[in-house]
Amino acid sequence: MIIGGGIGGLATALSLHAAGLDCVxxxxxxxxxxxxxxxxxxxxxxxELTELGLxxxxxxxxxxxxxxxxxxxxxxxxxALPRGRSAGYRWPxxxxxxxxxxxxxxxAVRERIGQVRTGLRFEDFEQDGSGVTVTLRDQATGRTVRExxxxxxxxxxxxxxxxxxxxxxxxxLTWGGIRMWRxxxxxxxxxxxxxxxxxxxxxxxxFVAYHVSASDxxxxxxxxxxxxxxxxVVEEADWSREGRLEDVAPHxxxxxxxxFDIPGLIAATERILEYPMVxxxxxxxxxxxxxxxxxxxxxxxxPIGSNGGSQAVLDARVLARCLATYDDPAEALKAYxxxxxxxxxxxxxxxxxxxxxxxxxxxxxxxxxxFADVADVLTPEELAEMADAQxxxxxxxxxxxxxxxxxxxxxxxxx
Numbered sequence: 001m002i003i004g005g006g007i008g009g010l011a012t013a014l015s016l017h018a019a020g021l022d023c024v025x026x027x028x029x030x031x032x033x034x035x036x037x038x039x040x041x042x043x044x045x046x047x048e049l050t051e052l053g054l055x056x057x058x059x060x061x062x063x064x065x066x067x068x069x070x071x072x073x074x075x076x077x078x079x080a081l082p083r084g085r086s087a088g089y090r091w092p093x094x095x096x097x098x099x100x101x102x103x104x105x106x107x108a109v110r111e112r113i114g115q116v117r118t119g120l121r122f123e124d125f126e127q128d129g130s131g132v133t134v135t136l137r138d139q140a141t142g143r144t145v146r147e148x149x150x151x152x153x154x155x156x157x158x159x160x161x162x163x164x165x166x167x168x169x170x171x172x173l174t175w176g177g178i179r180m181w182r183x184x185x186x187x188x189x190x191x192x193x194x195x196x197x198x199x200x201x202x203x204x205x206x207f208v209a210y211h212v213s214a215s216d217x218x219x220x221x222x223x224x225x226x227x228x229x230x231x232x233v234v235e236e237a238d239w240s241r242e243g244r245l246e247d248v249a250p251h252x253x254x255x256x257x258x259x260f261d262i263p264g265l266i267a268a269t270e271r272i273l274e275y276p277m278v279x280x281x282x283x284x285x286x287x288x289x290x291x292x293x294x295x296x297x298x299x300x301x302x303p304i305g306s307n308g309g310s311q312a313v314l315d316a317r318v319l320a321r322c323l324a325t326y327d328d329p330a331e332a333l334k335a336y337x338x339x340x341x342x343x344x345x346x347x348x349x350x351x352x353x354x355x356x357x358x359x360x361x362x363x364x365x366x367x368x369x370x371f372a373d374v375a376d377v378l379t380p381e382e383l384a385e386m387a388d389a390q391x392x393x394x395x396x397x398x399x400x401x402x403x404x405x406x407x408x409x410x411x412x413x414x415x
Contacts, residue, residue, distance in 0.1 A: 001134055001149035003122045003162055005032050007098070008295025008312030009155035010105035010116075014052045015320035017112050024149075025109065028121040030139060032106055034099025036239065037182045037273065038212040038221030040065065040196065040306035041096060042394055043089040044401050045313040050091060057104045062096030063211045066194040068306075068390070070356065072363055073200040074370040075258035078378070079359075079386055083196070090402050095196060095210045095221070097184075098309070120145065122161050125152055127289050151329050152291045153319065155312070158237060158278070160297035166287060171280055173237055176302070176352065177229040178202050178277040181248040183269035184212070187220040188260035196306070197259070201360040202227050205251040207262055222265055223303075224248050225277065234276055243274030277302050279352065282345035285337060292333045294319060299344035302351040305393035311347065315340050347393065355389030 002009045005027035016023045041049070041062070049058060069080040084093035109116060119139040126133045132152040136145040154162025163171065189211075190197050196210040202225040213219045226248075245267065252262050266272075279300045286293040295312030319336045326332035359382060367377045374383070 001026060001132070001147070001151070002153045002155055003027075004155035004157060004160075004295075004297070005029070005102075005106070005116045005118070006155065006157060006295070006312075007102060007105065007309045008297075008316060009153075010102065010109050011049075011052075011313045011316035012153055012155055012294060012319060013109050013113055014105065015048075015316045016323065018052060019320045019324035021320065021323055023113065025113075025116040026120045026122065026136060027116055027118050028139065030119045032102065032116060032118060034097070034103045036098035036102075037184055037223075038095060038210065039098045039101070039309050040210075041094045041101070041313075042307055042310040043084055043091040043093055045310035046084075046091040046094060047401065048313050048317045051317075052108070054104060054108060058094055058096070058101075059092075059214075061100050061104060061214055062094035063194055063214060063217075065093040065095050065196060065210070066192060068196045068198065069191060070360065070386070071197065071199045071259075072360070072367070072370060073205070073255055073257070075199065076370050076372075076374070078363055078374050079383055080195075081387060081390060088402070093306075095194075095212050097212045097221075100213075101309075122154075122156065124165055125162075125291060127152075127291060132290050150290065151323065151333070153294055154287075154292070154297045155294045156297050158280075158296045158300045160293065162291070163293055163297050166291060166293070167283065171283075172233040173235070173276075173278040173280060174231070175229075175234045175276050175278050176231050176354075177227050178225050179228045180275045180277050180303075181224040181243045181272055182222070182275065183243075183266070183272045184219055184221050185265055185268040185270070186218045187265040187268065189217075190220060191259065193217060198356075199257065199262075201357055201364055202354075203357065203361055204364070205255075207252060207255075209260075209262075209265070220265060222269075224251065224266070226251050234278060237276055237278050239273065239275055241274050243272035245269075245272060247274070248272065277304075279348055282348050283341075286341060287333055287337065290329050290333065292319070292337060298341075299348055301344075301348055302354075304351055304354065304356075305347070305390075307347065307351075307394050311344055315344075350393050355393065356386060359383075359386040359389070 065083040070078045120136040124135045200206045206225040208223040322332040322336040
C-alpha cells in the first residue's frame with residue numbers, strides 16, 4: 001500500500017507494476033487534480049520514466065530544457081550551463097507543469113493497475129511478521145477502515161503522517177528564512193524559450209523563470225525568493241497558501257531587466273502561491289520492518305536544484321527493484337534505504353548550503369551596477385566553482401548516468 005498519489009507515489013506504483021508486484025495507491029484528496037506550478041525533471045528521472053513507457057507523453061507536454069542561465073538583476077550573464085541532451089545526456093531534462101506530469105502518471109496507473117483510492121486519510125499502522133495493518137479514515141463518512149498490506153510506503157509529502165508515526169519523537173520543519181512566491185502567467189519568451197533563467201540573489205531578491213508547456217509556449221512559470229528572516233523552525237508549510245501581489249511585487253519594482261518584464265509578469269499572474277523554503281534534517285533511518293518512506297516524506301529538499309521530484313522517481317525505481325529481488329520484504333526495504341538514504345541526505349545538506357548564492361553575491365558586491373563581461377568580475381576559478389556547485393545539487397554526472405545499468409528489473413534497455 002502506497003500512501004500518497006503524488007509524483008513519488010505514482011512512480012512507485014508504476015515501478016512496482018513493471019516489476020510484477022501488486023500494489024494499491026491511497027490518497028486523502030477526494031479527487032486528484034492537476035494542481036501546482038512548474039517543476040523540472042532531471043535526465044536521471046526522465047530515464048526512469050522512459051523505462052516506464054512515458055517518453056512520448058513527456059515530450060508532448062513539457063519543454064525540453066537547453067540551458068540553465070544565471071544572471072545578475074540586470075540580466076547580465078554570469079554563467080550558462082547546458083542541460084539535458086545539450087549537456088551530453090542520452091535523456092532530456094524537461095520543464096513541465098507539476099499537475100500535468102501527475103496526470104500523465106495517474107492515467108498510466110489507471111490503465112495498468114486500476115483506480116487510485118481517494119478520500120482515504122492515513123492515520124496509523126501496526127505490523128507483525130506477516131505484514132502491516134493500516135488504519136485509514138474515510139473522508140466522506142468519517143468511518144475507520146483497517147486493511148492489511150505486505151508493505152507500507154509513505155509517499156505523502158513534506159508533511160508526511162507516515163513519517164510522524166515512524167518518528168514520533170519530533171522532526172521539525174527547518175526554515176532558512178527565505179520566503180518563496182510562485183506563479184504562472186503569459187509572458188515574453190524567456191531567453192531561447194527552453195532556458196531556466198535564474199537572476200539575482202535571495203539575499204536581496206532572486207527570480208527564476210522558465211516555460212513549462214509544449215502546447216502553450218507563452219506560459220511562463222516563475223519563482224521569487226527573498227530572505228525575510230533568520231533561520232529557524234516553522235510549525236507548518238502549505239503549498240496551496242495564497243500569496244499577495246503587494247507582498248512580492250515591491251522586491252522587483254526597480255528591476256531594469258534586459259530580457260523581459262519581470263514586474264509585468266508578476267502583475268499578470270492570476271494566482272500567486274506563497275511558501276517558506278523548508279526542509280527537514282536527514283533521518284538516521286527511514287523506516288522499520290515492512291514500513292518505509294519515499295520522496296519528500298523521506299528527504300524533503302530546498303527547491304533550488306530542480307531535483308525533488310526527480311529524486312522521488314529514483315526512490316521508486318530502487319524500491320521496486322529491491323522488493324522484486326529480495327525474498328524478505330523487510331530485507332528489501334533495508335537494501336532500498338541503504339542505497340538511497342546516503343545520497344539523498346547528502347543532497348539535503350548540499351541544498352542547504354546555497355552554494356550558487358555565494359558566487360552571485362560576489363558579483364553583486366563587485367559590480368552592483370551591472371557589468372559588460374563577467375570575466376571582469378569573476379575569475380575562471382570562481383566560475384568553475386559555481387558550475388561544480390550547481391552540478392552537485394542536481395546530482396548530475398553525465399558519464400555515470402549514461403553508462404550505468406538501468407534500475408529496471410525487466411532487463412529492457414531504455415529507448
